[in-house]
Structures are given as structure tokens and as C-alpha cells.
Amino acid sequence: MSARGRLGLFLVGAAAFAALFTAACFGLPSFGAEHHPYGERAVRAALGHHTANAIASVNFDLRAFDTLGEESILFAAVLGAVVLLRQTADERRTPPAPAAVHPPVRRFALLTLPVALLIGLYVIAHGQISPGGGFQGGVVAATALHLLYLAADYRALERIRPLALYEIGEAAGEFAYVVTGFAAVLAGSAFLANVLPLGTFATLSSGGTVIVLNAAVGVEVASGVVVLLARFLDQAVEIVLPDDGAGGGRDPGDDNSDDNSDGTDDGTDEEEPT
Amino acid sequence: MDTARLLPLVVAVPLFGAAVLVACGRRLPRIASDVLGTAFAAATAALTLVLLAGTGGSAAGPGRRGPVEWVGGWRPVDGKGVGIVLVGDPLGVGLAALVSLLVVAVLVYSWRYFAEPPRRHAGSFPALILLFQAGMSGFALTGDLFDAFVFFELMGVVAYALTGFRVEEPKPLQGALAFGVVNSLGGYSTLLGITLLYARTGELGFAPIGRSLDTRAPDALVLAAFVLVTTGLLVKAAAVPFHFWLPDAHAVAPTPVCMLLSGVMVELGVYGVARVHRTVFSGPGGIAQPAFSHALLVIGTGTALLGAVMCWQQRHLKRLLAFSTVAHTGLFLVGVAVLSPEGVSGTALYVLGHAGVKAALFACTGILLDRYSSVDEYELFGRARELPLAGAVFAVGGLALCGLPPFGTGLGKAVAEEAAGHTAGWLPALFVLVSAVTGGAVLRAALRVFAGAGRRPRNGPQSGPETTGEEEPETRGRLGRVPVTMLGVSVALLAAALAVGLAPAVAAGAGRAGALFADGTGYRGAVLDGRAAAAPSFTAPHWSAAGVLLGLLSTALAVALAQVAVRRGPAAGGAAAVLAPLRRLQSGHIGDYVAWTVAGTALLAALALPGIR
Numbered sequence: 001m002s003a004r005g006r007l008g009l010f011l012v013g014a015a016a017f018a019a020l021f022t023a024a025c026f027g028l029p030s031f032g033a034e035h036h037p038y039g040e041r042a043v044r045a046a047l048g049h050h051t052a053n054a055i056a057s058v059n060f061d062l063r064a065f066d067t068l069g070e071e072s073i074l075f076a077a078v079l080g081a082v083v084l085l086r087q088t089a090d091e092r093r094t095p096p097a098p099a100a101v102h103p104p105v106r107r108f109a110l111l112t113l114p115v116a117l118l119i120g121l122y123v124i125a126h127g128q129i130s131p132g133g134g135f136q137g138g139v140v141a142a143t144a145l146h147l148l149y150l151a152a153d154y155r156a157l158e159r160i161r162p163l164a165l166y167e168i169g170e171a172a173g174e175f176a177y178v179v180t181g182f183a184a185v186l187a188g189s190a191f192l193a194n195v196l197p198l199g200t201f202a203t204l205s206s207g208g209t210v211i212v213l214n215a216a217v218g219v220e221v222a223s224g225v226v227v228l229l230a231r232f233l234d235q236a237v238e239i240v241l242p243d244d245g246a247g248g249g250r251d252p253g254d255d256n257s258d259d260n261s262d263g264t265d266d267g268t269d270e271e272e273p274t
Numbered sequence: 275m276d277t278a279r280l281l282p283l284v285v286a287v288p289l290f291g292a293a294v295l296v297a298c299g300r301r302l303p304r305i306a307s308d309v310l311g312t313a314f315a316a317a318t319a320a321l322t323l324v325l326l327a328g329t330g331g332s333a334a335g336p337g338r339r340g341p342v343e344w345v346g347g348w349r350p351v352d353g354k355g356v357g358i359v360l361v362g363d364p365l366g367v368g369l370a371a372l373v374s375l376l377v378v379a380v381l382v383y384s385w386r387y388f389a390e391p392p393r394r395h396a397g398s399f400p401a402l403i404l405l406f407q408a409g410m411s412g413f414a415l416t417g418d419l420f421d422a423f424v425f426f427e428l429m430g431v432v433a434y435a436l437t438g439f440r441v442e443e444p445k446p447l448q449g450a451l452a453f454g455v456v457n458s459l460g461g462y463s464t465l466l467g468i469t470l471l472y473a474r475t476g477e478l479g480f481a482p483i484g485r486s487l488d489t490r491a492p493d494a495l496v497l498a499a500f501v502l503v504t505t506g507l508l509v510k511a512a513a514v515p516f517h518f519w520l521p522d523a524h525a526v527a528p529t530p531v532c533m534l535l536s537g538v539m540v541e542l543g544v545y546g547v548a549r550v551h552r553t554v555f556s557g558p559g560g561i562a563q564p565a566f567s568h569a570l571l572v573i574g575t576g577t578a579l580l581g582a583v584m585c586w587q588q589r590h591l592k593r594l595l596a597f598s599t600v601a602h603t604g605l606f607l608v609g610v611a612v613l614s615p616e617g618v619s620g621t622a623l624y625v626l627g628h629a630g631v632k633a634a635l636f637a638c639t640g641i642l643l644d645r646y647s648s649v650d651e652y653e654l655f656g657r658a659r660e661l662p663l664a665g666a667v668f669a670v671g672g673l674a675l676c677g678l679p680p681f682g683t684g685l686g687k688a689v690a691e692e693a694a695g696h697t698a699g700w701l702p703a704l705f706v707l708v709s710a711v712t713g714g715a716v717l718r719a720a721l722r723v724f725a726g727a728g729r730r731p732r733n734g735p736q737s738g739p740e741t742t743g744e745e746e747p748e749t750r751g752r753l754g755r756v757p758v759t760m761l762g763v764s765v766a767l768l769a770a771a772l773a774v775g776l777a778p779a780v781a782a783g784a785g786r787a788g789a790l791f792a793d794g795t796g797y798r799g800a801v802l803d804g805r806a807a808a809a810p811s812f813t814a815p816h817w818s819a820a821g822v823l824l825g826l827l828s829t830a831l832a833v834a835l836a837q838v839a840v841r842r843g844p845a846a847g848g849a850a851a852v853l854a855p856l857r858r859l860q861s862g863h864i865g866d867y868v869a870w871t872v873a874g875t876a877l878l879a880a881l882a883l884p885g886i887r
Contacts, residue, residue, distance in 0.1 A: 001866045010869035016876035020498050027495030028473050037476030041356045062356045065282065065345040069412060069424035072289055073431050076405045079296060080435025083398050088442050171297035178290045190347040191282035
């Protein structure tokens, strides 16, 4: 399709959609309305299970099955990235050279690193009491480690980042979530039911299985994000093609019109023996 | 233990298996991770079969409604709940069983597949397949709209990664990117629709949303929510004009992945459309039935015709099979569009048979690819004479695709087309035509590749860039001997498709599934009030004289088409020129596909608009 035809088709569709969506928005409840059927029920259920943060209760108790799915999406995405960004037979690794870092950047990053890490762990640990939880805290903790990449260099980061361990940590987070679900079944309840003692309201030990599931997600997300960033950094910093750029089967252009991809393919497919 | 307790385990067991494989995969030898992956998939399949046995009543009488399980034990009080429900009605459990059995077949098929598993991650392929299984099973079993979206996304994420699995070449990554972009757009659309429904009703379950909508007359918000939710599901189902990602993804995905994408993932999109309509939008507060039926008939017919026309023109065997899937998805959409229990049970049987046949055909294509490094019909001309068994499977698969009795595809097609004939007299002709053309294309390829029949084709005017099929083999080097597992799986899949047509228990199960599925009020009662309302009575689908005759007719038509094509060789300059613009639409340009997706949303809105008047 020509660029003009494409734009025309898109605009016609988008205009019709915009009209429909605008009309739909007039049917929405007005802002600040008092009718919150699910919210009221969820807050009551959260308080009943001694979970001060109702959102954590929705995530890890009322709709814990959704969170299992969401955690698995992240798990699958990291696994997919590991597979797609793997080092292929025609690629090799070169250790990156140390780079000079501005002293102010170095000082700032080294100072922030422990603080950021601590905040990450805090956000995970207090998920059932205050806003936060495993997903958010995990990302904060994982990115905190990468301040070392800014402060020193890639090799310093690699030293505090044994990837094998993080990969196992990621699987362990997924594993722990599923096993907590199984444990409830073995205890005679429904899958992922909150079977632990509910603890004292608004303390670190409140909420029963909410803490366990929250921690499992925290471990999974922190490890998963480390693995994910490691794969991308590997591609950017370490892995190179032997003959950089010329051929090799990787088309650097992002335009994937057929003529383009065919041009490169004719070159690579010809080794086929007959 | 109550069988309902098993429902969440169908999702949890493969997730558990994936975690084990990722944690231990780097230490395990390849064969151990393959066996472990297959064992987890098989255990899940066994669970679904136990559940399926639990949903069965007596063969002829009204069946029981399946088990209902509230995850975490959050049962609703007075019909108001806060939790997620899994519903084990026969159709959902049957689809989960189909997913699991196909996953087992695919994992066995790929034991000897793939040049090298990703280094230090030998377990990653079976782990991804297990995650795929969990996503698809969760989608089939859930009774909650947001939960369905979560599992929709899970299967999407895994499918994108699996499509781009062969990162050594640029094309798989481009195909996976188009797949990812278009399907993610569909996902956002569904999510936006869910927020509209949540804003209106404050509910996320299918049954509570439906009940709440029915308290007032439908308006623009209901229409927009319907269009948005359905768009995402139609993208997954590869309905026209949301279908462009499918042939591009199938052409480049590893063959075992194609078996899953075509065999069951795309069909889950059709299931999603039907399920959401039946439980949420079928009441007085939803989209009026005639408008829904009409919209789906238009889209289904267009999908079936376009798929068939494009299928006939391909010489890249994987693309040919991919367009055949598009065509059949169109027929499945027509089958559920007629809104009768017979339409649903016929379509269910059709999907079961199609899964076996299509997966067997892809399995044979994989064997060709790994032995001859090509899936091009012209280039392979006569070269596969030395593989008589694979040739037989491919040819019989082609015949089964036409709806030849007594294959499951034949029975399903017969029942669905009879149900469709009650809605519009010309619909049976569509079923006959589309299955004849797609089956004929497969037969034509079988005659050329495995028998060397007719004239040797040369690159004619048809050899567009998107149709040729030069590929790298996916196994370690080229295969000398075809492994027993690969051939065995294709034979077993074809035998399963035959069994679907012959076993009365399967037909009775499909009949019960269709009757229960069509009863939306009964579904709401069973989910929200825990009422085990008596299921409606039904007659089990069976072979009718008209169905057998129409199946034979489409098969004869396909054989004739294949014969003529093989004799005349690939010329037909006039027809090819007429259809060239249609082929150019499949440009590989993601921007084009996005524009079509947006336009398709508008088209769906226009078609469904009379439903809120």
C-alpha cells in the first residue's frame, strides 16, 4: 500500500473510532460518583483478611489468580528475551574496555545505590500495609543494582551480578507462587486460598498468604528485570558480529518491506546444497 | 476431592513445570528437559481428561453443567463476588483438553527438532511451550473477563517469542514483530473495552457484567465496549481484516509452533468472541442478536473467501497452510454466528478435527523442510517420492481438510453447515466451496511434491516474493532419516482427527457442550447463584445423508481442482493478474497492518450499530 493510502485508511478508521469512543465516554459515570460496587466489596474483604492496603489484597488475595498470570507474563517475557537475544553461532563476545566516569556521576551513583536498593526492599516488604508491593519494589531494587554500571563500568556490574543465580531466583519466584497455591489445596481449601494466620492488622506480619505471594513476586520481578537488562546490555556492550555490519544475516534497517528483506535473503539462502 | 478443585491446577501445573525447567534447564541434558517438559504437559492433559469425564452426563440425556471453582475460595454472596471464577463447562474443558493433547504431540514432535537449543538454556523451548499451554488453558477455563485478558496476553507474549525463535535469520524476527504489534494493539483494545464495562457495572466477571448490563437499555458505551473487546479477540482469531499477521508469522515460526498457532490458538479467538457475546452481551442490555449474528456472518464470510483465494495462490507450503487456517477460521466464525446450539457443537467438532488435520499437515511440512531445506511447492517437485508415508499423510490430510467423511472435519463441517443453512440458504455453498479450495490446494501440493504429477512447474507470473519458500532447515543439518517421533506424531494426529468423526462419545460431548454453551442464562445461574440448573436437552450431532453427500461433493471438487492445476501447470495469467492487488495487501509492512486493524474496528462498529437501537 502506498504511504498515502495507508494514512487514508488509518484516518477513516480512526475517525469512526473516535466518534464512537467519544459517544461512549458520555455514558461513563460522572467523576467522583458515589457508586463503587466492586471497591466497597473489595475494601470490606481486605479488612476482613487484615490487609491494610486494599490494592495488595486485590492483587494477592481476592484476585491472586490474575497476579499469577501477570507474574507468568513477566516470566515468559524474560524467558522470551533470553531466547531471542541469545548469542548465535556467528556472533562472538568481546570484553568491553573500562570507560572513564565523571567523578560527580560516580559519587552520585555510589551514594544513591544503597539508598535505592533499600527503598526497593522496603517497598516490597511493606506491600500489604502501604502503597507498593512486589512488582514495584522489585523493579526499584533491580534498577538500583544497575547504578553500578553508571558509577563504575560493565565489569563491576557483572561482578555483583552472577546471572545464573538471578535466573534461578526468577524461576524460584514463579515456583514459590504456584507452590503457595498448591499448599492451600493440600490444606483442603481452594487454590491460592488465604490459609495462613492473618496476623495483626497493619503490621509486617498481617495478611496471611499476601506476604508470601508478595515476596514471591518481589523475588521474581527483581531477578527477572536483572536478567532482562543483562540480556539487552550483553547485546549492546559485549556481543558483536565477526564482520561488523557487512552481511551476516542481520538487517540493521527497521523497514521490513518485502523488497528489502528479499534483497538480504537472496544472499543468505544460497548456501543450500543440492 | 471435588473435581472443581482441579480446575486451577490445569493452569498451575504447566507453570510449575516451566519454573522447574528454567531453574534446572542449564544443568539438564537436552533429552532430560524434553522428557520433563512432555511429562508436565501430559500430566496436565490427564487432569483435563479427568475433568472432561466429570462434566459428562449420560450420552443421550441432558448433561450436567460442569464444575465451578472460585479461586482462593472467594465465593459470591447474594450473587456479588470479589474473586475470580473458573468454569469447567464442557466446551471450555474440551478446549483445554485439546490444547493439552496438542502440546504433548508438539513436544514429542520436537524431541529431535532444532539445531541447537539456546546455549545454557536447553529447557527454554519446552518451558515456553508449557507457558503457552498454561495461557491457552487459562483462557479457555476462566469465567472472568479481566482474567481472560491476562491469559490472552500470556499466550501472546509466549507466541511472539516462539515465532521469532530462529534469531539467526531476519525474517522470523520481522514476522514475530508484526505478530507482536498487531496482537498487542488487539490486546489494548480489549483492555480499553474492559475498562468501559468496569466503569459502567463495577464488575469483571462475565456473568456479573452481563447481569448488570441487562438492568438498562444499551447505549453507545455498550456498543463501544463490545467493539473494543471483540476486536482484540478477532485479531487473535485472524479474522479479516485483522488477519495479516497470521501468514507472515506462520511462514517464519518453527514448525512445531505453527502446529499450536493454527491448531488451537487462533480458534481460541473465535471461542472468546462467542463466549463473551453469550455471557455478557446476549441479554436485553447487550447487542441485539440479529445485529451480532449479521456482523459475525459478514466478517466470517469475508475471512473464509479471502483465506481460500489466497490459500490457492501460495506455493510456500507454510503460507498455504496458514491461509487455509484463515479460511477455516472464517467458517468457524460463521458456525458460531448462527447462534444455535447446533452451530456451536458443529463448530466444536470442526475445530477438533481441524486441529488434528492441520497439525499433521504442518508436521509433514516440517519433515520436508528439514530434509530438503525448502517448503516451496515448485522447487520440491517430485523430490519427496522417497517419503511415501509422509506423502500419504499429507494427501489424506488434504482430503480430510475438504470434509471427507468420516473424518472429524467432515462431521463438524456437515453439522455446522446444516445449522448455517437454517440462517441463510447460501451458507452451505460457502462451506463446500471454501473447504474444496483449501483442500484442493493441499492436494495439488501433495501431487506435485510427493508424486511428481503433471508438468514440472517453472517460475511463472505467480512467483511473487511472498510466495516462494526457501528456508533453512530447523533441525541440526538436513535430516537423513525421518525420526520416528516426527512421522509418528503426524500419523497419530491424523488418526485422532478420524476418531473425532467416528467416536459417538465425542459427538455426544460436543452436542452437550453446544447446548450448555448456548444457554447463557443457565451459565449465569450456575456461576453466580450456585444453582445446578438442569441443562437443556439436545440431540447429539450425527452423520446425515445430506452432510455426507456435501462432504463427498467438496472432496470431489477439490480433487478435480487439484488435477486441473497439476495438468495445466502454474500459468493462469489472467486470474493471477486479477488477484494481484489482493496479494499485494499482504505487504509485510506493519503500518499497513495497523491501518487495517483500525479500519476493521470501525467496520465492526458499523456492523454492530443496529444492535443497540
